[in-house]
Amino acid sequence: MANYVIEVEENINAESFFVQSTGDVIPDATTIVVSASYPDETTMAGMYTIQQGDDLQQPAGITIKASDLGFGSIFKDGIYSIKIKDSQDTELVEAVEGFIAVVSVEVMKNSLNYRQGLDTSQRWLIQEQNRLLSNLSYAAELGLLDSFIENLGMLQNLV
Amino acid sequence: MDLNTLYGVYLGISRLYLIANSSYLKNLQAHDKNSLLRQKDILDTVSINLNAIKTYIDSFPESSELIEDGEVNESINECVKLLKIFKTYYNER
Numbered sequence: 001m002a003n004y005v006i007e008v009e010e011n012i013n014a015e016s017f018f019v020q021s022t023g024d025v026i027p028d029a030t031t032i033v034v035s036a037s038y039p040d041e042t043t044m045a046g047m048y049t050i051q052q053g054d055d056l057q058q059p060a061g062i063t064i065k066a067s068d069l070g071f072g073s074i075f076k077d078g079i080y081s082i083k084i085k086d087s088q089d090t091e092l093v094e095a096v097e098g099f100i101a102v103v104s105v106e107v108m109k110n111s112l113n114y115r116q117g118l119d120t121s122q123r124w125l126i127q128e129q130n131r132l133l134s135n136l137s138y139a140a141e142l143g144l145l146d147s148f149i150e151n152l153g154m155l156q157n158l159v
Numbered sequence: 160m161d162l163n164t165l166y167g168v169y170l171g172i173s174r175l176y177l178i179a180n181s182s183y184l185k186n187l188q189a190h191d192k193n194s195l196l197r198q199k200d201i202l203d204t205v206s207i208n209l210n211a212i213k214t215y216i217d218s219f220p221e222s223s224e225l226i227e228d229g230e231v232n233e234s235i236n237e238c239v240k241l242l243k244i245f246k247t248y249y250n251e252r
Contacts, residue, residue, distance in 0.1 A: 011221055012218035012221045012222050012225065013221050013224065013225065104214060105222075105225055105226075107211070107214075108211045108214045108215060108222070108226065109211075109225075109226065109230070110211075111207045111208060111210060111211035111214075112208060112211045112212070112215075112226065112230045112231060112233070112234040113230065113233075113234070114204060114207045114208055114211075115204065115237060116200055116201075116204050116241075126207060127203070127207070130207055130210060
């Protein structure tokens with residue numbers, strides 16, 4: 001039985017993600033279907049048709065922009081399901097990923113400017129942002145989607 | 160600062176941070192509460208800045224388009240300054 005595996009990595013600028021097949025070669029990969037859920041309970045979905053010249057297999061891979069899918073200029077932070085389908089619309093493999101580039105950049109900026117001289121509320125805020133960012137890592141590693149969304153929503157409120 | 164240099168600096172600061180942290184842990188039984196709070200404040204500040212520097216490195220070169228070099232350099236300088244203070248006043252002797 002074939003072992004299809006894809007790895008997905010969001011760009012820190014949130015404008016695109018990179019997807020790559022790292023397992024067996026996926027035959028007849030035709031479309032990449034992306035659906036997203038956000039902390040405000042909204043959803044989005046889009047589809048990318050694999051072009052001639054695209055190569056999903058490692059060491060190549062495909063970079064997909066938010067605009068390719070009709071998501072706007074960036075991928076909002078949330079949980080993304082990326083499915084590879086064949087020409088019969090059969091799902092071959094799926095990856096579920098948390099995209100958090102937007103809040104990560106905000107926390108990075110704030111943290112680079114964290115100083116002892118900041119007032120207590122500012123310091124608490126940046127500490128809390130870092131704690132929630134760590135929580136996102138824990139939730140992602142454990143695959144706890146509810147916890148991921150809960151912490152992401154709180155973090156979005158704080159940045 | 161190029162990425163290799165920055166990563167080297169990051170590793171150097173991380174090492175000094177861990178040495179300072181080790182001293183702090185040993186100081187827990189011997190130092191008064193106010194001194195320990197000042198030490199922890201230094202360690203927390205360095206840790207938060209280091210995490211941000213690591214995020215910057217991990218997402219380089221795209222991160223360099225989002226953050227100015229000066230911000231990273233200032234963050235590094237702050238870490239070095241604080242760790243020097245820690246070494247002067249609180250390192251285990």
